[in-house]
Amino acid sequence: xxxxxxHPMELRIARESAQKVIDTVLAERGKRADFIEYxxxxxxxxxxxxxxxGRIAGFxxxxxxxxxxxxxMGCGLSRDDAGKxxxxxxxxxIYERDPFASIxxxxxxQLVSIAVEKGRAAKPGLKLGVCGEHGGDxxxxxxxxxxxxxxxxxxxxxxPVARLAAAQAALRME
Numbered sequence: 005x006x007x008x009x010x011h012p013m014e015l016r017i018a019r020e021s022a023q024k025v026i027d028t029v030l031a032e033r034g035k036r037a038d039f040i041e042y043x044x045x046x047x048x049x050x051x052x053x054x055x056x057x058g059r060i061a062g063f064x065x066x067x068x069x070x071x072x073x074x075x076x077m078g079c080g081l082s083r084d085d086a087g088k089x090x091x092x093x094x095x096x097x098i099y100e101r102d103p104f105a106s107i108x109x110x111x112x113x114q115l116v117s118i119a120v121e122k123g124r125a126a127k128p129g130l131k132l133g134v135c136g137e138h139g140g141d142x143x144x145x146x147x148x149x150x151x152x153x154x155x156x157x158x159x160x161x162x163x164p165v166a167r168l169a170a171a172q173a174a175l176r177m178e
Contacts, residue, residue, distance in 0.1 A: 005068060010050040012059040019044050019063050045131070049073035054115035058122035066131035067123055068157070069116055075103050078112045098120040105137065107144040117151045124152070133157060144170035151175035 006018045022044055030039060031170070035132035048054055048126035051074070076083060081090075083104055093099050099108060107113050116134075123130050138144040141163025148156055149170065158166050 005045055005047055005066075007047045007070070008049055008073070009046045009060060010052040010056075012063060013057060014061055015046050015063040024170070041078050047073075047135075048116075048119050051115055054119040056122075057119035058126040061123040061130055064123075064127075064130065065169040067119065068131070069119070069134040069153070070136055071107060071112065071116070071134055071144075072104065072136040075108065075138075076114060078115055079103055079108065084123070101143070106141045107138050107147050109147055113151075115145055116148075116153075120151050121152070131155075137162075140166045142166075142172075144175070145169040146173045148178060158162070161167050 006015055006022070009015045009018070026042070027037070041067035045064045045068065046053070046060065047070040048057065048060075048067050049070035054074070058104055061067070061125060072083070075081070079105070084149055086102075086104065090099070090102050092106070094102060100106075102117030103112065107116070120132055123132065132153045133143075134148055134153055135157040137158065138148075139156035142165065145166060146169065150173075156166055156170065
């Protein structure tokens, strides 16, 4: 998984470099190219990557949305400082919830939605998921299911809640 890609050429170059390393290691060990199944993809953490996801998909086997960083960059907030004022932002109605705890559907969520649409338009079989704290939040999981993500990843202690939320979202979508 190549992190912090913002431009398709970044992923192309990183993918080519990673492929050379993979090929070298396999050759050194006397293994065929099909010895191990692997995929090369990227984190969608940069707003530019979300809006250019169609071109980025040409070099990716999957996207994993890094919603913690996408929230920081998309909202212009630092998680290190946001705790000092986000409670006030929620009380004043600027955000419905803390955007680091539950996906900001109208802002960052739209970046995810755009990337899903563009990525799948360019590569229909593209695997899409999310990793980070949002992957364990029931409201975020509901949103991710609606926009068509294939999986969520979260902290181990949040897995039971995430599994229940994913099952409930799937039932609601039937």
